[in-house]
Amino acid sequence: MSDELLRGPVHDVHVDLGATFAPFGGWEMPVSYAGVVAEHKAVRESVGVFDVSHLGKALVSGPGAADFVNRALTNDLGRVGPGKAQYTLCCTESGGVVDDLIAYFVGPDEVFLIPNAANTAAVVAALSEKAPEGITVVDQHREYGVLAVQGPGSRGVVEQLGLPVDMEYMAFEDALWGEIPVRVCRTGYTGEHGYELVPSWSDADALFRALVDAVRAAGGQVAGLGARDTLRTEMGYPLHGHELSLDISPVEARCGWAVGWKKDAFWGKDALAAEKAAGPARTIRGIKALGRGVLRPGLTVSHDGSAIGTTTSGTFSPSLGVGIALALVDTAAGVSDGDEVEVDVRGRALKCAIVAPPFVTPNTK
Numbered sequence: 001m002s003d004e005l006l007r008g009p010v011h012d013v014h015v016d017l018g019a020t021f022a023p024f025g026g027w028e029m030p031v032s033y034a035g036v037v038a039e040h041k042a043v044r045e046s047v048g049v050f051d052v053s054h055l056g057k058a059l060v061s062g063p064g065a066a067d068f069v070n071r072a073l074t075n076d077l078g079r080v081g082p083g084k085a086q087y088t089l090c091c092t093e094s095g096g097v098v099d100d101l102i103a104y105f106v107g108p109d110e111v112f113l114i115p116n117a118a119n120t121a122a123v124v125a126a127l128s129e130k131a132p133e134g135i136t137v138v139d140q141h142r143e144y145g146v147l148a149v150q151g152p153g154s155r156g157v158v159e160q161l162g163l164p165v166d167m168e169y170m171a172f173e174d175a176l177w178g179e180i181p182v183r184v185c186r187t188g189y190t191g192e193h194g195y196e197l198v199p200s201w202s203d204a205d206a207l208f209r210a211l212v213d214a215v216r217a218a219g220g221q222v223a224g225l226g227a228r229d230t231l232r233t234e235m236g237y238p239l240h241g242h243e244l245s246l247d248i249s250p251v252e253a254r255c256g257w258a259v260g261w262k263k264d265a266f267w268g269k270d271a272l273a274a275e276k277a278a279g280p281a282r283t284i285r286g287i288k289a290l291g292r293g294v295l296r297p298g299l300t301v302s303h304d305g306s307a308i309g310t311t312t313s314g315t316f317s318p319s320l321g322v323g324i325a326l327a328l329v330d331t332a333a334g335v336s337d338g339d340e341v342e343v344d345v346r347g348r349a350l351k352c353a354i355v356a357p358p359f360v361t362p363n364t365k
Contacts, residue, residue: 025117029224040230046219047150048190049149049223050227052148053144057114057120061110062134066109073088074267077103084171085170085185089101089259095251096248098123120139121139124138145208150223152193153219165195170186177207229315233315249272249275282328286355289322293323295314297311302342311326313325338355340352341353
């Protein structure tokens with residue numbers, strides 16, 4: 001593994017647990033421990049714990065910080081208040097997506113952001129460039145860890161550590177684990193009931209070890225990047241660089257629900273409003289294999305002998321036992337849910353069906 005890859009605050013624990021590693025977003029990430037399928041099923045049926053400290057962190061603070069963030073990012077922070085989190089997007093003026101992220105509304109003068117690892121610097125730079133006098137944007141990427149406890153048993157695990165569990169979905173509380181400050185967030189990326197814990201970078205190791213013990217005692221598993229990807233794909237959740245990018249807009253990605261269309265302003269509003277009014281030329285659709293075959297990104301999707309799109313994400317679904325994918329499909333093709341298409345898998349035409357994500361029922365609340 002290249003020495004240039006960054007390592008998170010609990011890397012030594014992953015080594016001790018026998019993780020396999022791979023590069024992701026510039027970080028050396030644990031892919032799996034007991035195997036992706038076992039870890040996936042633990043999250044769906046019991047509980048799993050992930051180290052996602054590679055995720056970015058940034059703080060926007062100063063008089064009117066929340067108003068500034070609301071004028072910049074797509075979603076409407078006015079619909080939530082302090083103590084609530086919101087999925088949102090940082091767009092260019094042409095409507096491309098710099099990143100999708102979670103904004104934690106701490107107060108009118110403070111918003112904490114968690115963008116994707118590879119895009120943190122770009123988000124911080126974009127906000128810093130437009131920030132008015134008195135508002136600061138600080139990259140805190142390596143000041144905090146992020147540990148995700150996900151699955152039906154997540155509440156019991158977090159409660160066992162003496163941390164708060166009774167907040168609503170997409171809410172958060174600042175608490176203490178012993179004397180260690182931890183932000184406890186009812187958020188996640190798996191489609192299951194879950195929590196994301198944000199301790200300081202230096203405290204993440206001790207907290208992660210305690211979580212591993214509690215999760216294992218509850219019959220769960222430590223989970224890696226492989227299971228994280230299969231879980232989010234089953235939910236149809238977008239991944240930047242796949243379903244969202246500078247070339248794939250929120251309208252094309254069916255993320256219009258994360259856009260505050262009635263707001264006076266946000267970056268890219270005019271371009272996105274025009275695209276919405278005209279109707280996008282392509283949209284993200286779900287695809288489910290009707291035969292044996294594993295779907296991957298970058299495969300050609302055809303209908304009635306004509307290419308109509310390309311898969312953006314693809315995997316084997318441990319929950320369904322079949323291949324599933326997300327694909328960017330031409331709207332002019334006129335395909336509807338239930339229609340049969342073909343995906344070129346290594347020169348073989350795999351019969352698939354267009355379906356509406358999520359592929360399995362979410363249980364976030």
